[in-house]
Amino acid sequence: MALDVRAVRRAFPGIRDGEAYLDTAATAQKPEPVLERLRWAYVEASGNVHRGAHRRSALATEAFEAARARVARFLGAPSPQQIVFVRGATEALNLLATCLGALRLQPGDEVLVTAMEHHANLVPWQLACARHGATLRALPLTAEGALDLSRLDDLLGDRTRVLAVTHASNSLGTVNDVARLAAAAHAVGALCVVDGTQAVVHGPVDVSALGVDAYVFSGHKVYGPSGIGALWARGELLEAMPPYQGGGEMIATVELAGSTYAPVPHKFEAGTPHVAGAVGLHAALDYLEGLGWEAVRAHEQRVVDHAEAQLGQLPWIHRMGTTRPRVPLVSFTVDGVHAHDVATILDGCGVAVRAGHHCTQPALDHFDVAATVRASFGVYSTLEEVDQLVAGLRRVREVFG
C-alpha cells in the first residue's frame, strides 16, 4: 500500500500547503494523535508516577510503563526493563559516557568514535576520556562521506573499550553498517554504543539483530514530543553501571549513611519523569508504524530521489554525502553564497531548511566547509516541496547574481 500523503499531511496541523517544511531531521512535526495524547496525559493521567494511591497516579504510572513497553517493541529490545526514559539522545549519550566510563574506562584505555558523529556522541566521550585518563580516537571518512573502514583495524584494538557510532549521519545522510561495527568491536572486547536518532524514524530497527550494546534516540525526531527520549542497553550493562543522577524514583532505601538503588531501569530515572512526553512518544510510534514501514520507505525514497535528480541539474550546487543507502536528506553548498544566506532567502520563499554545521563540525571539516544547507524529508514531504526548494535556490542565485 502506497502512503496516502494527503491524509498524512492532514494529520499534521503544523504542515501547511505552500510552506515547505524540509527540516524534519532537526525536529519532526507532530501528528494529531500525539497532540491528543499529550492533552490526555495532562488532563486525565495527571498524577505523579509510582507515588500516591489515587486514580490519577495509577493512570499515569500505567501509561508511563505502557510507553516503555512500546519503545521496547519499537527497538526490538528483549525487555521493557531495559528501556530508560531520558530527555533525548543527548542525555542518553551523556548517561552512557558517564556511567559506562565509570564502569569500564581506566587510564590508557581508548574510546573510538567516528568523524561523522553529532556533537552529542562526541563531546560526552571527550569528557569521559578526560575524566578517566583515556584517549579518544576517531574513524575518518571517505570522500563520499562514508566511514573509512579500511582504517578500522588500526584504530580498534585491545585498548578500545567503547566504539560509539551513529546509525545514520544527520549532516551527510550516510547509513552505517552497525551490525558489522558491533561485531568488530566485540572481537576486541569493546562495547558498541549506537546513536540511532536519525535512523529510527526512517526504517525498522532491531537492536537484538544488530547485536549492539546500547542504542538511543530522541522522541521529537520521530514525530513525538520534545523533552523525551529513550535509551536501550543490555540488561547486564544496566545492572552493572552506577546510577547517573540521584534523587526520588531511583532509590530503594535511603538513610543518612547511604542508599540503595531501585532496580533497573528506575535506577537511571531520578526525579519526576516526563510522563506526558512518554505518552506522546507512545502515540508517535503507533502512528509511524501504523503507516507501514514499506510505505514510509518507498515514499521517502521517492522524494529524496527527486531531490537528488533536481539538484544534480544545478552545476552550482555541491553535495556532501553521496553514499547509499542513505536517510532521506541532502546536504549541499551553493557556489558563492554562504549557507545561512541561502537558508534566509529560502525562508522568504516559504522553504524551511537547516543551514550550518548541524552539530557535526568534524564531518564538515572533512569536506573543508564551514556550513552546508540541509533539506531533510519525512512522511509528509512531497515532490512539490522539492520543486519549491529548487525554485528557491534559483532565486538565491539571482539575488547573489
Added chain:
Amino acid sequence: MSGLYDGWILEHSKAPRGAARLEGATHSARRDNPFCGDRITLDLVVRCERIVAVGFEARACAICIATGSLLTSLAEGLAVDDVTGLVESARAAVDGTAAEPPAHLEPLALIRTVPTRRRCATLPFEALQGALEDR
C-alpha cells in the same frame, strides 16, 4: 526578509571594505559563531589610543561580511575609549532595543527582520571589542 539582500548587505558583502588581515596589527581577535560556524578575525592598528586602521578576514555569511565592512568605516579614527559605546549602540540597533538607531548605524536595523541572524551582524563588533580586551 524583503530588502535584506537587495541593498547595502549585498553590496558590502560583494565588495567588502577592509577585508584583509593587517600587517603590523597592534591588536587582533578571532570570534566564532558556534551556531553557524562563521568565523571572523579582526585586526587593529592603534596609535595614541586611537584606531587608525581596521582589517578583517571572515569565513562567514553575507550579513557578517557586510557588517564587518561597515564596521571598518565606523571604527577607523575612533578613540579607543569610544569603542564600547559603538559596540553597545550597534548591538542595540541590531536587537531593536534602540528604537531609533543613530544615522550611522541605521543600516543595522535591517537585521531586526531576521531574528535568527542577529548574531551574524554582532560578531564583527564582538571581535572589535575583543581585540582591545584580549591582549
